[in-house]
Amino acid sequence: MPELLPSKLREEIEGHAEHPETLIHVLRRVQETMGFISPASEAFVADQLDIPISRVHGVVTFYHLFYTTPRGRHTVRLCQGTACHVAGADRILTALSTHLGIVPGETTDNLAITLETVACLGACALAPVMVVDDIYHGLLTPDEAVAIVERALEEEG
Amino acid sequence: MIPKLSARRELDDLKQQELSRLAAVEQRITVCNGTGCRACGGLEVKDALIEEIGKHNLSGRVEVMPTGCQGYCQRAPLVVVEPAGIFYHGVAPEDASRIVSQTILQGDLVEDLLLDDPVSGKTIARHDDVGFYAGQQRIVFALNGKIDPTSIGDYIAHDGYQALAKALLDMEPEEIIDEILRAGLRGRGGAGFPTGKKWHLCHTQQAQPKYVVCNADEGDPGAFMDRSLIEATPHAVLEGMLIAARAIGASEAYVYVRAEYPLAVEHMRKAIDDSRACGLVGEAVFGTDFSIDVHVMEGAGAFVCGEETALLQSIEGKRGMPRPRPPFPAQSGLFGKPTNSNNVETYANVPPIVLRGASWYAKIGTETSKGTKIFSLTGKVANNGLVEVPMGTTLRHIVYDVGGGMRNGRPFKAAQLGGPSGGCLPAELLDVPIDFESLSEHGAIMGSGGVIVLDDTACMVSVARYFLDFTARESCGKCLPCRVGIPMMRDILVRITEGKGELADLDRLHELADLVKSSALCGLGQTAPNPVLSTLRYFEDEYRAHIVDGVCPSGVCEALAPPYRIDPEACRACDQCAKACPTGAVQGTPGAPPYAIDETLCIRCGACLEVCPFSAVVRQAES
Numbered sequence: 049m050p051e052l053l054p055s056k057l058r059e060e061i062e063g064h065a066e067h068p069e070t071l072i073h074v075l076r077r078v079q080e081t082m083g084f085i086s087p088a089s090e091a092f093v094a095d096q097l098d099i100p101i102s103r104v105h106g107v108v109t110f111y112h113l114f115y116t117t118p119r120g121r122h123t124v125r126l127c128q129g130t131a132c133h134v135a136g137a138d139r140i141l142t143a144l145s146t147h148l149g150i151v152p153g154e155t156t157d158n159l160a161i162t163l164e165t166v167a168c169l170g171a172c173a174l175a176p177v178m179v180v181d182d183i184y185h186g187l188l189t190p191d192e193a194v195a196i197v198e199r200a201l202e203e204e205g
Numbered sequence: 206m207i208p209k210l211s212a213r214r215e216l217d218d219l220k221q222q223e224l225s226r227l228a229a230v231e232q233r234i235t236v237c238n239g240t241g242c243r244a245c246g247g248l249e250v251k252d253a254l255i256e257e258i259g260k261h262n263l264s265g266r267v268e269v270m271p272t273g274c275q276g277y278c279q280r281a282p283l284v285v286v287e288p289a290g291i292f293y294h295g296v297a298p299e300d301a302s303r304i305v306s307q308t309i310l311q312g313d314l315v316e317d318l319l320l321d322d323p324v325s326g327k328t329i330a331r332h333d334d335v336g337f338y339a340g341q342q343r344i345v346f347a348l349n350g351k352i353d354p355t356s357i358g359d360y361i362a363h364d365g366y367q368a369l370a371k372a373l374l375d376m377e378p379e380e381i382i383d384e385i386l387r388a389g390l391r392g393r394g395g396a397g398f399p400t401g402k403k404w405h406l407c408h409t410q411q412a413q414p415k416y417v418v419c420n421a422d423e424g425d426p427g428a429f430m431d432r433s434l435i436e437a438t439p440h441a442v443l444e445g446m447l448i449a450a451r452a453i454g455a456s457e458a459y460v461y462v463r464a465e466y467p468l469a470v471e472h473m474r475k476a477i478d479d480s481r482a483c484g485l486v487g488e489a490v491f492g493t494d495f496s497i498d499v500h501v502m503e504g505a506g507a508f509v510c511g512e513e514t515a516l517l518q519s520i521e522g523k524r525g526m527p528r529p530r531p532p533f534p535a536q537s538g539l540f541g542k543p544t545n546s547n548n549v550e551t552y553a554n555v556p557p558i559v560l561r562g563a564s565w566y567a568k569i570g571t572e573t574s575k576g577t578k579i580f581s582l583t584g585k586v587a588n589n590g591l592v593e594v595p596m597g598t599t600l601r602h603i604v605y606d607v608g609g610g611m612r613n614g615r616p617f618k619a620a621q622l623g624g625p626s627g628g629c630l631p632a633e634l635l636d637v638p639i640d641f642e643s644l645s646e647h648g649a650i651m652g653s654g655g656v657i658v659l660d661d662t663a664c665m666v667s668v669a670r671y672f673l674d675f676t677a678r679e680s681c682g683k684c685l686p687c688r689v690g691i692p693m694m695r696d697i698l699v700r701i702t703e704g705k706g707e708l709a710d711l712d713r714l715h716e717l718a719d720l721v722k723s724s725a726l727c728g729l730g731q732t733a734p735n736p737v738l739s740t741l742r743y744f745e746d747e748y749r750a751h752i753v754d755g756v757c758p759s760g761v762c763e764a765l766a767p768p769y770r771i772d773p774e775a776c777r778a779c780d781q782c783a784k785a786c787p788t789g790a791v792q793g794t795p796g797a798p799p800y801a802i803d804e805t806l807c808i809r810c811g812a813c814l815e816v817c818p819f820s821a822v823v824r825q826a827e828s
Contacts, residue, residue: 068522069520069521069522069540070522071522071523072502072505072519072522073502073503073522075505076503076505103523106524107522107523107524110507110524110525110681111504111505111506111507111525112505112506112507113464113505113506114505114506128426129426129427130426130427130583130584130621130624130655130657130671130672131426131427131583131584131589131657133426133671134584134585134657134659134663139787139810139812142787143787146787166465166506167424167426167508167675167679168424168425168426168427168428168429168465169465170240170423170428170429170432170465170466171240171241171244171278171429172278172426172427172428172429172581172583172589172655172657173241173277173278173279173281173429173581173583173589173590174241174244174245174278174279174281174589175583175589177244182467183244184240184241184243184244185244186241186244186245186281190787
């Protein structure tokens, strides 16, 4: 039995019935609630918006911010923009990857942390930059980056 | 509460009210709360200041105003005390009590928060004397740092929506377009197409409804002026869009913001809601026949959506893939209807043009490129941040007069302009006046205005590889030249940086670059070879050093980097290098010099070189 979307979310999606132009918005709402977009969610959305599942899946896989697997409780997004690249973002990535034992795009086994790289976070003057759960951290060193991630885990309690 | 505005007189009355509200305060502390300053604790600084003001019973006499991004992000968080104009940088929440007790109450400076200006070498007390700002001409950024971006009243007090009133009540749509044409405004998103022409084409279309789209999908790595503009003055961008809508006859507008900019989304939503509440967005604005609705659409992470036809696909809820032109979006765009799309900065230029006139605007800039341009200045330059200067300003002015020169005194090697579609300009071109034409003549492009300054530690082959890596990853895959050609070029660059290149690779790169340039479907694909072409043009010797001599002159490419060595004379056995080394290659006992590097473990990352306080770590080749 595939997981069910909560009834409130189902109602919301039903409100977009036959408005395929709202697809990206709807998928965003699904992901906000469910954490990722499962095949069952894709099928439900396709049915409600009256479009083929292939189109839904095509959109889900086209955009970087849609996920098809469960996510960690915390998301660490490390900037790989030009300014960050020049400022040594690679070394921070190596430190985080080694510390967490995952490569970008992966989630730790205990579903605590998802590590991602992004093209540019637009805070270039503070390079190198990463965002942990929507909080920006700038002018990083590899040690600080690891410490910030550890702090996020400790605060979980 | 802001009243409903149904006539210009009411807008003028409200402006006077808001001006007296702002003037009622004796002193005002502005705290930058843009994304950059927030990352450095700007929100906590604001809260601490508000608490201090309360403690001293100064509420009502002293106001703490959170502003949008002020652009000097490197010195974040920024605090300015008005009307004296005292400029503090790197402020921490604990500094709040001293700012209030010393500066607000006694008019004294908090010395340790003053800026040691890299431009003049002096300690600066006043905002207007800060070299980073003094070298700029801020027209589009005029209000950044002066207003609370979430307050429509603040914007109206500073002549906000006066341009809209003028456009709706005193001008015909044709006259608006003519004004923009005569001003010589060109698109700030990259290609520099004349904005007035674009509007005219859309204006002449018969089909209805028409749409206005604001492209805020700022995806170029190294560019953040659009984020800053929406965060700091969302109403100015919105006002520009409303004027465009009037000019072309549109009744619906979309702001497409990339999802990586949550604060920009929040501020734009608030601006639209507030404008709707006071009747500036909605039915019969100022009692005219102009009606408009505005929506915010968040992107979902795709660089290619910055391309206008791809962006329109994305608004329609589809994969964001470009399509061939013609038809142009002005003829058949969003939902197949006439659509005008411009970049954030372009729209932000519109209200000042309408208000102050085309002839005023056309005096600024060069023959072919009018007005100012905002550059995101980053990299190895002393001052990082957003720089607004007239078109035709030289790179030297931007890097040395505004940027304060190179960081750590290293030599300037190149500036990368225009992101993944742009190119690298070498030191010989520092004195070329920058405008749309001069940049493309020299192999770069204006693009969105990213300027990344590189010093002698940068490897130009790696820089080219970095950008090709980026475009290869972000290619939407619709057309073959981009989907296949760019990865082929990237693979050649990877080979060269790994020491496996051959001289024939240089010809192959040229051939592939020409092919992709001439045959890719959209602007992003056509310009993707630029980083390769421009580095080949100015730094071919570096490519040759990699291929022929087997050396990466700057030591960036690990396979070709000369090994590191510790100078036994200079080493003080402080152990910092060993702590920094990720592989344990540095060995030694603290306090017992010298340390040594095990070459077989060394990965040439250079971490030891960076931390050594005694310059004891050297490259083998240097010794």
